[in-house]
Amino acid sequence: MKIQHDAIVCRNGEVIFAALGDEGVTLNVDTGKYHYFSDVGTRIWELLETPASAATLSAVLVEEFEVDADTCRAAVIAFVGKLADRGLVHVTP
Numbered sequence: 001m002k003i004q005h006d007a008i009v010c011r012n013g014e015v016i017f018a019a020l021g022d023e024g025v026t027l028n029v030d031t032g033k034y035h036y037f038s039d040v041g042t043r044i045w046e047l048l049e050t051p052a053s054a055a056t057l058s059a060v061l062v063e064e065f066e067v068d069a070d071t072c073r074a075a076v077i078a079f080v081g082k083l084a085d086r087g088l089v090h091v092t093p
């Protein structure tokens with residue numbers, strides 16, 4: 001799914017998450033599939049405890065990780081798109 005930078009992203013309430021140190025894993029109960037997250041993916045999941053735009057997620061990550069804004073923005077949009085494709089989040093344009 002192509003995500004716009006100002007789209008609002010929220011977690012799918014049916015997804016179960018467990019932290020594994022700095023990483024994490026989700027279980028989509030609708031599909032029965034597990035998805036593993038790196039430390040950055042886990043941080044994005046944590047930030048989505050409250051619905052947020054991709055722009056907001058990018059801004060926080062630029063402050064917390066050593067990454068330039070353009071690279072971060074592109075990576076967040078791609079990651080959130082994958083989350084949406086897998087049914088882990090809902091996106092409102």
